[in-house]
Amino acid sequence: MMLRPCDVVLIAITIWLTLANIARAFIRRRILHASYLGVTWAIFISFTIADLFSFAVGNWILALLSFVALREYFSLIEVRIQDRLAILGAYLSIPFMFYFVAIDWYGMFIVSIPVYSFLAIPLLITLGGKQREGTIHSIGVIEFGLFLLFCLGHLGYLMRFSSWMAAALVIQVVVCDVSSYLLRDRLRSLLAETIARFLVPLPLTISVALLLSPWTGIPTRHSLIHGAMIPLLVIMGHRTADYVQVDLLGGEGALFPDRGRVLDDLKSFLFATPVVFHYIRYFLT
């Protein structure tokens, strides 16, 4: 099998992330502890496997990652005993959705969560018990968790178009995150910080998009536009997820695997993945 240069780069990134993860296990330094090495590593492993061996396996690795994210989310929310059936339904939505990604049935994938799961959850809540109080709250809370899952499903479908399209998106998001990490608490007003968080990574994300366009296959014009979109989407995702996180965790203390760490790692993807995916799907396929 002949490896193309793009494959080599993908493998190199994956190996580098693997080593960094091993190093983290030994060093346990705080900066590494808080960084999202684990999630990025899982995502890149799935890209590499999808690229080189089998799309299905890569896809199911993403499904596992969704399971981890969903489990953490459900561990943080308050659930009543009667919501347990609905939570089982939410977990079962993972294979339900990723199956349609695996067999490339776009129409069904795109309605799987927003139509079928979103209808099934309220029904399952009513089947779980007799208490009517708190139903709306439970529906909302559980379905937001499903939306996180839907987000990763989009990443999976993007990976189906091309591993490098998905990889480029992840790299661009990481660039945004690193720059916003470096910028935090440096500027006085929230507005200034938001603008800086948009303007600083902007040239970087655009150049990443342009640089990778031979591999992603996105034409220059669209690379420019979607490279410019990403910082904005990341800011939106951060803002939304921050509110959710503070509500879930009380907004202080360190993040642990069961205390919002995976959610924290995925928050930048909340808006970026679906919007970029639909942009690419609409204009380019």
Add this chain to the structure above:
Amino acid sequence: MTDSRTRTVLCLVTHALLLRPFIKFFSGVRVVGGEHIRGLDQYIIIANHNSHLDTLVLFFLLPLRDIARSHPVADEPYFSKSRLAFRLISFLFQPIWITRGRPETDRDPLEKVKQVLASRHNLIIFPEGTRGRPGEMESFKSGIGRLVAQCPDVPIVPVYLSGPERALPKGSKLLLPFWNSIVIGHPQTYHGPHRDITRRLESILVELSLSNAARRKRSARKRAAAVVAFLGIDGSGKSTVSRIVAQGLSRASNVAFVSDGLEFYEQGASRDAQPLLAEKLREIIGRNAKRAKSLRAYKVPKLAELLLRDYLIHEVERWYNPEIIITDGLPIFNMAAWAALYKKEAIDEETCTQAISYLTEDAGRMDHSERLLRDLPELKFIRHLSLTRLRLPKAVVMLDVAPGTACARISSRGEQRQVHETEEKLSELREAYLMVCEVVQRHWGIPVQIIDGSQTLQQVASKSLQFAESLSLQKGEAGESSN
């Protein structure tokens, strides 16, 4: 000998290759303070108990070499219901089987446990004695204190588990993935009288549960309103007195008054509120009950009315969020007293306690309820309708009036007499109420004030108001919710 060794090896392999990976990857475990357990030779682990998974999660903590020589203490009758489960549990955890609540025999119930400690094995004990409600800790049984007092050299390791109560809560058979977080406290030895030890251990576990490492709960939750119940036979003046008290208390806080009608008071004055459907329904049924010709015909509508009244209290709390609810009578207590009236021979203080705890699901223990259910089949009926979880009040005021006085008052009202309003029945009812007061005071620690109702209305009202004000029922100060 070889047989037991094979068993041990098999058990270790099952733990290492099956159960531990399952806990780790299906649920996820975060351990804080794992180093506290590693260096110890022998220890007693005490932990809070909310789920059947607790034992499994605790075994996850143990070093592999300790698995074969650690034993949870478990209730034999409970687990021997299923033969397979019993054998599986015996194989995996080698528990020490005891019988909970066994009548006093000449053997020391701790003997088996002490033998195990003497052979330098470890113990796992859930001092709450039973799985409580999810996420709530119950008070410790005294057994743990006795054991520690008798074996003071073995270090105690307190462990707080959170997560299993969500993965497999009591009353659910559906196992779901949820993170477990385990906080292990410092091992320590204890000396002294056993009551003190029990109390110390309990406070240590509560402390662990509040520690930053344990899971954070969402705090912004509505506080339950404080319910103050006025009891008394018909004609004791309880509706009038309780209304005056409601008005009086409303100077400081929002008060809902549940009597034959539903009223709200704010800053000493009555306030309008949107009517509730449940209230209308209750009114109709209540009117029906009052017209009954015999005690038998009175029973069903009265019971329905009482159940609706309890529902009404919940509804009032939900829709109007008052700080205090004053009720004229309280469904659970009225039911108990009426049961005493219908089934004089069946009701004594013990059955009364059991019936109340059955209906309020207090502690959720239904061990001794067979006789109770035979005597009071209505209880089963109520349970089938899922109408248990009736409400216990924060405080009780009992207006005690001689039946003769009450009868005189009733006839002076000039209304048609209800069927039970005879001197004989009223004196029985009065005794029943007094018994209920006694029971709730002793068993649930609810403050009860018994006021002589033969004084003038003003005196009674001012005394009751004084008592109610002394309770500090306002939300900010009222500690835990009453339910």
